[in-house]
Amino acid sequence: MVNDAVPTDAVPKDTGPTGAGPAAEDVPALELVGLTKAFNGTTAADGVSLSVPRGSLLGLVGPNGAGKTTSISMAVGLLRPDAGTARVLGVDMWSDPVAAKRLLGVLPDGLSLPERLTGGELLTYWGGLRGLGRDLVRERAEELLRVLELDEADRKGVLVAEYSTGMRKKIGLATALLHAPRVLVLDEPYEAVDPVSARVLTAILRRFTDGGGTVVVSSHVMALVEQLADRVAIIARGRMLADGTLDGVRGSDATLEDTFVRLVGARGIGEEELSWLSS
Numbered sequence: 001m002v003n004d005a006v007p008t009d010a011v012p013k014d015t016g017p018t019g020a021g022p023a024a025e026d027v028p029a030l031e032l033v034g035l036t037k038a039f040n041g042t043t044a045a046d047g048v049s050l051s052v053p054r055g056s057l058l059g060l061v062g063p064n065g066a067g068k069t070t071s072i073s074m075a076v077g078l079l080r081p082d083a084g085t086a087r088v089l090g091v092d093m094w095s096d097p098v099a100a101k102r103l104l105g106v107l108p109d110g111l112s113l114p115e116r117l118t119g120g121e122l123l124t125y126w127g128g129l130r131g132l133g134r135d136l137v138r139e140r141a142e143e144l145l146r147v148l149e150l151d152e153a154d155r156k157g158v159l160v161a162e163y164s165t166g167m168r169k170k171i172g173l174a175t176a177l178l179h180a181p182r183v184l185v186l187d188e189p190y191e192a193v194d195p196v197s198a199r200v201l202t203a204i205l206r207r208f209t210d211g212g213g214t215v216v217v218s219s220h221v222m223a224l225v226e227q228l229a230d231r232v233a234i235i236a237r238g239r240m241l242a243d244g245t246l247d248g249v250r251g252s253d254a255t256l257e258d259t260f261v262r263l264v265g266a267r268g269i270g271e272e273e274l275s276w277l278s279s
């Protein structure tokens with residue numbers, strides 16, 4: 001798995017959602033252009049291209065090892081591509097990473113966070129890195145902790161190091177939202193999150209897109225993507241197999257899972273395989 005953790009190179013000073021200047025209306029929120037990456041001679045992403053219109057919520061799905069995290073990591077500036085690039089509202093991630101990251105909120109795979117801080121302290125620290133004013137950070141941090149139900153742990157002084165997996169996801173999401181980005185890229189945001197918190201997360205994402213924001217979510221849960229997303233992209237073996245509106249990709253009479261299995265290829269278990277399990 002790609003695990004390049006926290007955005008590093010010159011965390012941008014934020015000037016708010018409109019800080020990077022207005023982009024032309026027809027510019028996609030996020031564009032992946034021929035993103036390619038090989039690890040030790042093995043291609044993990046092979047010319048991955050995708051265009052995500054503004055205001056949409058795209059579900060990125062693919063089997064284990066398909067190249068989702070690799071592609072996302074290149075798109076958000078965490079992993080340098082061998083070839084290709086990504087643009088956030090028309091701003092090139094690899095030639096102008098500071099401006100591109102200003103527009104972007106990211107929940108990366110395997111996010112590493114400062115562990116010896118409470119959630120509130122972490123958000124204060126993060127807001128400072130983003131160049132946000134103290135009062136604004138305090139207000140937003142309190143609200144995020146409350147909405148994401150991390151406020152009680154915060155009052156008790158629970159450190160991030162002591163957080164459960166789901167709590168870590170939620171505080172990671174809070175760091176992604178804190179500077180009010182225009183595009184959110186979330187790698188498996190629902191993983192390990194309880195059903196009540198999942199509803200809160202869905203409500204946050206809907207509010208975000210209703211306000212004109214754009215979301216890319218990777219997930220293995222087809223039913224969730226069908227319920228949440230208006231667009232879907234299917235990737236396998238490092239290649240984009242399909243992308244478009246949900247109905248366009250799956251057709252009106254098939255489930256996303258059917259389409260996924262048809263495109264990716266089903267694999268059953270042979271008669272003899274694992275027969276020792278039933279002996």
Ligand SMILES: Nc1ncnc2c1ncn2[C@@H]1O[C@H](COP(=O)(O)OP(=O)(O)OP(=O)(O)O)[C@@H](O)[C@H]1O
Pocket residue numbers: 001002003039040043044062063064065066067068069070071
């Ligand atoms: N840092 C790395 N070093 C070597 N190989 C890597 C690295 N990161 C990813 N890979 C390989 O690249 C391929 C794609 O991995 P990636 O993590 O992008 O897949 P994924 O679609 O996110 O998988 P999953 O659904 O299991 O999280 C896999 O074969 C993986 O082993």
